[in-house]
Amino acid sequence: MDTLRYGDTGSHVQILQMGLARAGMDPGPQDGIFREQTRTALQAFQIQAGLTPTGIAGPYVWEALHPYLVGYRVHTTVRGDTLYRLARQYHTRLGAILTANPQIDPGRLRIGQAVIIPLGFPVVPTDIAYSSALLELVLEGLRARFPFLTMESVGRSILGRPLYMITMGEGEREVFYNAAHHANEWITTPLLLAFLEAYARAYGEGGLLSGMDAAALYSGVTLRMVPMVNPDGVDLVTGALDVESDAYTQALNIAQNYPGIPFPSGWKANIRGVDLNLNYPAEWNTAREIKAAQGFTGPAPRDYVGPNPLSEPETQAIHGLTLDHDFQLILAYHSQGELIYWKFLDYEPARSFEIAQDMARASGYLVEEVPLASGYAGYKDWFIQTYDRPGYTIEVGRGVSPLPLEQFPGIYRDNLGILLIGLQVVADGTLPADQ
Numbered sequence: 001m002d003t004l005r006y007g008d009t010g011s012h013v014q015i016l017q018m019g020l021a022r023a024g025m026d027p028g029p030q031d032g033i034f035r036e037q038t039r040t041a042l043q044a045f046q047i048q049a050g051l052t053p054t055g056i057a058g059p060y061v062w063e064a065l066h067p068y069l070v071g072y073r074v075h076t077t078v079r080g081d082t083l084y085r086l087a088r089q090y091h092t093r094l095g096a097i098l099t100a101n102p103q104i105d106p107g108r109l110r111i112g113q114a115v116i117i118p119l120g121f122p123v124v125p126t127d128i129a130y131s132s133a134l135l136e137l138v139l140e141g142l143r144a145r146f147p148f149l150t151m152e153s154v155g156r157s158i159l160g161r162p163l164y165m166i167t168m169g170e171g172e173r174e175v176f177y178n179a180a181h182h183a184n185e186w187i188t189t190p191l192l193l194a195f196l197e198a199y200a201r202a203y204g205e206g207g208l209l210s211g212m213d214a215a216a217l218y219s220g221v222t223l224r225m226v227p228m229v230n231p232d233g234v235d236l237v238t239g240a241l242d243v244e245s246d247a248y249t250q251a252l253n254i255a256q257n258y259p260g261i262p263f264p265s266g267w268k269a270n271i272r273g274v275d276l277n278l279n280y281p282a283e284w285n286t287a288r289e290i291k292a293a294q295g296f297t298g299p300a301p302r303d304y305v306g307p308n309p310l311s312e313p314e315t316q317a318i319h320g321l322t323l324d325h326d327f328q329l330i331l332a333y334h335s336q337g338e339l340i341y342w343k344f345l346d347y348e349p350a351r352s353f354e355i356a357q358d359m360a361r362a363s364g365y366l367v368e369e370v371p372l373a374s375g376y377a378g379y380k381d382w383f384i385q386t387y388d389r390p391g392y393t394i395e396v397g398r399g400v401s402p403l404p405l406e407q408f409p410g411i412y413r414d415n416l417g418i419l420l421i422g423l424q425v426v427a428d429g430t431l432p433a434d435q
C-alpha cells in the first residue's frame, strides 16, 4: 500500500480508516479523507503497536494493520491455551476458529501450533468503496477463514490486475455469478462477496442461510464467482488509480470527448474505453450499429462496443472460463433499476421465465424484457444464445450509478433470495439440462 499522510484522499485512505476502526480506534467517518481525526487515531494505533507515532501510514503501519484488513491473525499456542480460551481472548467465536482450522483436533492442541484466529467482524466491508487492492485483502481473508474456498486467477485486466474466480461447493452442476462488468456499478462486488461470506459461514458452522440448509446447497451445486470483472475501471471510478499514471491520463483524454458524461463517476468501460458488456459475440454488429448511431464509435466512458467481439482481455477471460465449464445458470450483476432481464432475442430457455418470477417475488424486483437499444452483445445475451439455459442480468438498486453505499443493506436484503434461488434450482437438479 502507498504511504499515506494528512491531506491524502481516496480509496486507500478508506482502507486505512477501515483498518483503524477495526483495530478499535476512532478515525472518524470512513470517507477516504485523511483528516486530523484519522491522524490522531493512527498515532494512537502506532503507540499501541509499539511504533513511533508519526501519524504517517508507511510500511510498518500497513504491516501492523494487516490482521485488521484481512480479518484474521495467526496465534502460536502456548501452555494453557484452548480454542475456547482463544475465542474469548480474541473476542471471536469458537465456531469461526474451528472452521478456519479443520486440521486441528480441539482436544489435542499442541504447544507451538499455529492457529488461524478469525477476528470478531466480517471480512467483507460493505461501507467503503471497492478497489482491486481491497478485493485482494478480502480474498486473502476469506481464504484463511474458509479453507474450503478455492481461488484462482482466470486472466488479467489491461493493467495486469488478476481477474479472480472463487469456487465454493462440491456439486457436479455449476452456476456462475459475476459482478462489475461496468466500472461504476462496483456496488455489485461487495454484494457477491457478502453473500459468499454469509454462505461460507453458514456452511462452515453447519447452519442455515436464510432458512436454507447450507450443507445441502454445498453438496448439490458448485458456485463459481468473479466478483470484479473490470478491476481497472473500478479503480478509476473509486479513486484507487494513481492520477499521475498514464492509464489515468489516457482515460481522462477519452472522457474529454464526452463532456456530458461525468468523470470518473460516469465511467462504465474498461480502462481503454471499451464497454465490456457490449463486447460479447451475440449480435455484436447490431449493438455496434445502435451505439454508433448514438455517437459511440471509438473508445468512450461507456457504450463503445470495441473493435471486434472479445477484443478485451476481461471479456476473453469470462468467455473462456464459461466455455471451460458447464454452467446451468448464470447471474450477471449490474446497477441500477431493480430489474431482472431474462431474455435474448427469441430465446426462451426452459423454466427461465418461471425462475425469473420466483426471483422477482423474492426481491420485489420487476421481470423485464430488455429495451431494444441495450439488448445485444452482453454476457447474459451470449450465454443464452450459446447454451439456451437460464441467464439473468440483475440490475440492483435505484438512482444514478455509482449508487451510494447507504443503499447496500437494502440491496443485500433484496438480492439474498435471488442469489439463493440461483443455487437452489440448480442443486435441485430440476433444470431441463439435467434430464
Ligand SMILES: [Zn+2]
Residues within 6 Å of the ligand: 182, 185, 277, 333, 334, 335
Ligand atoms: Zn451495467
